[in-house]
Amino acid sequence: MTQHMTRPLLQAQRVYKNYGANEVLKGVDLDVMPGTVVCILGPSGSGKSTFLRCINHLERIRSGRISIDGDLIGYRQDGDKLHELDEKAISRQRAEVGMVFQDFNLFAHYTAAENVMAGPVLVRGEDRTSARARAIELLTRVGLADKVDAYPRQLSGGQQQRVAIARALAMRPKLMLFDEPTSALDPELVGEVLDVMRALAAEGQTMIVVTHEVGFAREVADVVVFMDQGVILEQGPPTAVLNNPSNPRTQSFLSKVLT
Amino acid sequence: MTTEVQDTPRTGELEIRAIPPKHPWRWAAAAVVVLLAAMLVYSMLTNPRYQWDVVFSWLLARTILRGLLLTLALTAVSMLTGILLGVVFAVMRGSPNRLLSGAAGVYIWFFRGTPLLVQLVFWFNLSALYPRIVVGVPFGGPELTALNANALISPMTAAFLGLALNEAAYMAEIVRAGIVSVPAGQLQAASALGFTRMTTMRRIVLPQAMRVIIPPTGNQTISMLKTSSLVSVLAIPELLYSAQIVYARTFQTIPLLIVVSIWYLALTSVLTVAQGKIERRFSAGEET
Ligand SMILES: Nc1ncnc2c1ncn2[C@@H]1O[C@H](COP(=O)(O)OP(=O)(O)OP(=O)(O)O)[C@@H](O)[C@H]1O
Numbered sequence: 165m166t167q168h169m170t171r172p173l174l175q176a177q178r179v180y181k182n183y184g185a186n187e188v189l190k191g192v193d194l195d196v197m198p199g200t201v202v203c204i205l206g207p208s209g210s211g212k213s214t215f216l217r218c219i220n221h222l223e224r225i226r227s228g229r230i231s232i233d234g235d236l237i238g239y240r241q242d243g244d245k246l247h248e249l250d251e252k253a254i255s256r257q258r259a260e261v262g263m264v265f266q267d268f269n270l271f272a273h274y275t276a277a278e279n280v281m282a283g284p285v286l287v288r289g290e291d292r293t294s295a296r297a298r299a300i301e302l303l304t305r306v307g308l309a310d311k312v313d314a315y316p317r318q319l320s321g322g323q324q325q326r327v328a329i330a331r332a333l334a335m336r337p338k339l340m341l342f343d344e345p346t347s348a349l350d351p352e353l354v355g356e357v358l359d360v361m362r363a364l365a366a367e368g369q370t371m372i373v374v375t376h377e378v379g380f381a382r383e384v385a386d387v388v389v390f391m392d393q394g395v396i397l398e399q400g401p402p403t404a405v406l407n408n409p410s411n412p413r414t415q416s417f418l419s420k421v422l423t
Numbered sequence: 424m425t426t427e428v429q430d431t432p433r434t435g436e437l438e439i440r441a442i443p444p445k446h447p448w449r450w451a452a453a454a455v456v457v458l459l460a461a462m463l464v465y466s467m468l469t470n471p472r473y474q475w476d477v478v479f480s481w482l483l484a485r486t487i488l489r490g491l492l493l494t495l496a497l498t499a500v501s502m503l504t505g506i507l508l509g510v511v512f513a514v515m516r517g518s519p520n521r522l523l524s525g526a527a528g529v530y531i532w533f534f535r536g537t538p539l540l541v542q543l544v545f546w547f548n549l550s551a552l553y554p555r556i557v558v559g560v561p562f563g564g565p566e567l568t569a570l571n572a573n574a575l576i577s578p579m580t581a582a583f584l585g586l587a588l589n590e591a592a593y594m595a596e597i598v599r600a601g602i603v604s605v606p607a608g609q610l611q612a613a614s615a616l617g618f619t620r621m622t623t624m625r626r627i628v629l630p631q632a633m634r635v636i637i638p639p640t641g642n643q644t645i646s647m648l649k650t651s652s653l654v655s656v657l658a659i660p661e662l663l664y665s666a667q668i669v670y671a672r673t674f675q676t677i678p679l680l681i682v683v684s685i686w687y688l689a690l691t692s693v694l695t696v697a698q699g700k701i702e703r704r705f706s707a708g709e710e711t
């Protein structure tokens with residue numbers, strides 16, 4: 165167990181990413197230990213979403229390396245060259261990483277249960293009966309036992325986001341990525357989603373959460389990361405980064421969010 | 424659409440009666456329409472040149488029914504092929520590969536930009552352009568087998584090719600509109616779950632695109648039923664040409680055209696009802 169804890173689950177090393185002339189990530193380094201929660205804060209356009217999307221290879225990086233559990237993501241190393249993996253191999257890697265989006269992105273033609281079953285049935289080829297049983301179990305866990313057969317349009321934003329979390333969990337991901345999961349929600353619905361995420365963190369799920377909820381970061385995060393203009397300016401325990409930021413840009417950002 | 428205001432008077436208060444507005448011009452127009460309709464019906468019943476007896480004697484004639492069957496078969500086969508090819512071209516059109524999407528674009532541009540009648544005659548005369556169709560190594564390599572284009576492109580093949588390839592161009596645009604109607608976020612969510620592009624297309628995109636694709640496809644089918652009459656220029660004995668063969672012999676042109684019209688009307692009416700049913704079934708699934 166202790167030996168397991170020594171290796172980071174996620175290792176991102178000198179990750180560079182650009183869109184044309186726009187350099188979005190300029191050498192991001194981040195280690196995430198298994199069972200920990202990392203919250204990423206930072207101003208709009210700093211590259212937080214882009215970084216998350218690189219972690220499951222929804223975006224190609226220009227240079228650097230990202231590995232999960234020691235497996236290089238998106239590429240196969242051959243000497244000093246990296247070759248992009250084929251679609252099947254990339255899909256298999258993505259299936260190990262859960263992702264929750266700002267806009268929920270539920271499949272509109274599927275019920276809540278069918279959304280949760282989609283991954284296990286269509287990606288892993290599990291049989292529908294056991295997948296449905298597990299979907300109901302997961303939906304119960306996120307407090308939606310009574311919404312199993314509801315379609316997304318019949319659900320509130322908070323309920324949709326909880327279905328989206330259950331859908332990602334159905335793949336038993338090693339790592340969960342959250343991209344501003346509460347930013348599209350009415351204020352009174354934010355709490356129910358954060359509660360689910362809090363419970364997940366308590367169960368030991370490894371999570372990277374991009375959020376503007378400083379309160380959540382303070383309470384749940386093991387590590388808070390402050391990102392600006394494509395680099396990580398500061399990282400450390402929440403008390404250090406949130407209470408005594410050393411970088412002036414972190415200070416000015418926090419003073420804006422906290423007031 | 425008249426909106427009639429119905430005030431329910433509350434007891435104890437002043438009663439106000441709402442008088443709906445009068446529309447004298449609307450009534451006048453309606454009267455004119457009734458008059459014209461009556462004149463038309465009267466002339467249809469009394470003008471002997473309609474030859475209703477001839478109409479009814481040919482309506483169920485074997486040659487006409489055979490033509491009708493061929494029309495239905497051509498419509499079904501061309502439409503099905505058009506839909507399948509349309510899906511292929513629509514997916515190509517959306518491909519990140521410029522060559523694939525460009526090729527689909529040129530196809531659509533060409534087949535929508537030239538008249539179907541011209542395309543049909545073109546296919547019919549393909550043997551003038553390529554007298555021999557050769558299977559073998561291209562650009563002057565050895566030939567495996569060569570076919571006489573005249574024998575290969577029968578009028579029936581030309582008709583089928585013309586209708587189906589033209590339809591594919593229109594269906595490609597319809598399917599494309601359906602595909603882009605599915606929010607991009609769902610595609611990302613599918614990728615993030617580990618779906619391959621193929622599974623995403625089959626399980627997430629196309630089922631949702633159907634809602635957008637089905638109504639215009641119904642219209643295309645109804646349109647195809649009527650458009651298939653164009654292949655009469657290739658001497659294919661479908662409904663119209665079957666009637667033409669008869670009246671070329673008997674000179675009963677008008678009655679036979681009436682026979683043809685009755686059948687087209689009957690078929691399009693049936694298809695319209697079916698289309699309504701299918702659309703309602705699909706939207707019912709959407710609303711609940
Ligand atoms: N698909 C794309 N094509 C081109 N540029 C992009 C694309 N996605 C993001 N960018 C650019 O990359 C930069 C970083 O964007 P990103 O979405 O990662 O920021 P963010 O930190 O998540 O911001 P926010 O808090 O607003 O979500 C921005 O300048 C953005 O315009």
Ligand SMILES: [Mg+2]
Nearest residue numbers: 212213214343
């Ligand atoms: Mg973002």
